Amino acid sequence: MGGPVIGVLALQGDVREHVAALTGVGADVRTVRRPAELDAVDGLVIPGGESTTMSKLVDIFALRAPIDKRIADGMPVYGSCAGMIMLATEVLDGRPDQRGFAGIAMTVRRNAFGRQVDSFEAPVEITGVDGGPFHAVFIRAPWVERVDAGVEVLGRVTGGPAVDRIVAVRQGNLLATSFHPELTGDLRLHRYFADLVEAAR
Template sequence: MRGPVIGVLALQGDVREHLAALTGVGVDARPVRRPAELDAVDGLVIPGGESTTMSKLVDIFGLREPVDKRIAAGMPVYGSCAGMIMLAAEVLDGRPDQRGFAGIGMTVRRNAFGRQVDSFEAPVRVAGVDGPAFHAVFIRAPWVERVDPGVEVLGRVTGGPAVDRVVAVRQGNLLATSFHPELTGDLRLHRYFADLVAAAR
């Protein structure tokens, strides 16, 4: 039996870095730009980038309805940073015309940690992932202000002015983080997601 095939939404953002991280954990990783490419994958990563631009490109490339349908059917999806925003049911401080996939019952605040110059790094422990705290990189990142029942909080900021803010969540087969594990060489979250995809198959 073949291993899982995981796509990376390749419209904008940290596409190459996620593809490399997934390949590093032994996954068949492929860019996804068209509905036919989405049909060929078992799971999907929505990368960091610019969520308003990503929202527009999802419509231009005809991917909104196909991704919505796959999420409703149980396809595992992992969103990092802008990907977290794209998976949120509610976005604060977003553009009025901004639309995501609304897969996770949570409210996120876009650019909650400030502008690009306010980007920072902090240790974050993620429940269910063995080993030391992640060296988490936050770049114009969101944080989670509220979660519905059934959404599991996996990680919080452990220090600094944003201490205790929620930055990692899971709801069923949907996973999201405010930070960028693809930028640090720490492959544990990608392995965690690959295991989730394999179990869902």
Template sequence: MTIGVLALQGDVREHVHALGLVGAEARPIRRPGEVDEIDALVIPGGESTTMSKLAVSFGLLDPIRKRIADGMPVYGSCAGMIMLATTVLDGRPDQESFAGIDMTVRRNAFGRQVDSFEAPVRIDGVDGGDFHAVFIRAPWVEEVGPDVVVLGRVTAGPAAGRIVAVRQGNLLATAFHPELTGDLRVHRYFVESVRDAR
């Protein structure tokens, strides 16, 4: 099983490392031909408008959309969540996404870089108690479609109740950065879901 990490911008190395620790073969991808060589994809945190522009420039938008439509498992963290959303609020007018998950997300919903924070999040299907989540200029989910399962909400603090983890079929998204915490449970959950999908 080979999991690609979209290597246009963002936390690529950190995701490759975390996936390796949970037993997956992971490698960066940045060319259209590489999209057909992977079993699943991770879209890392970073800057979603930059990622969108580069996905168009590198010719990756349509190949990834096609693989998503064909059922390829994908996990997006932070900017990756934005890239998987069908509707993005507070984005650029020309911002593109892979439009895989039927949800509306708001960019930088928790505030600017200076407003970054950490908070506990309980994630359905992930054992071991609350996940210590790192939010950096993070989005949140404002609305989900009927086929989207809400997996996690912030459980404490001023952001309590906000939706920050969702799943729709083979697609998973979190508003936070598990690749920065050393807690491998989200990556393990995704890898297990990829194995189940195969």
């Protein structure tokens, strides 16, 4: 068997950057826009973008039920920024009609770090990722306000007004970060996810 086949949900957001990062760690990468394309992957990345738009497009492209089923069946999924929002069981400050996949038992506050002009970069230590702090890029990012038992907190903000806010979590085969590792050239989180997908195959 070859390496894991990892899909990137290609409806909206920074799809190209995730494809490049996953390719860089040796994954066989496919873009996913249709249920048949989802069937062909071992794991899925939900990229950063605009979570309310993504929620609508998931329904338009008839992907909600298939993704829900694959998550329930144990498919590894990694969500960055908007992808984190899409994986949360509860979203604060979202639109009333906004729906995600409710995979990770957590409450996420949408745009918690502020507007586009409030974007920033900061070091974040990630449990399970060696090599020192991760250079994290936050763009209109959410943060996690609460997690249930069974959700592992992997990273928190280490300084500034948002100190100690949760920005990286894992629950089983589901991984989420508030920030955008695909924009940094640091491939460690993508390697972490690819290893998770490989272990789940």
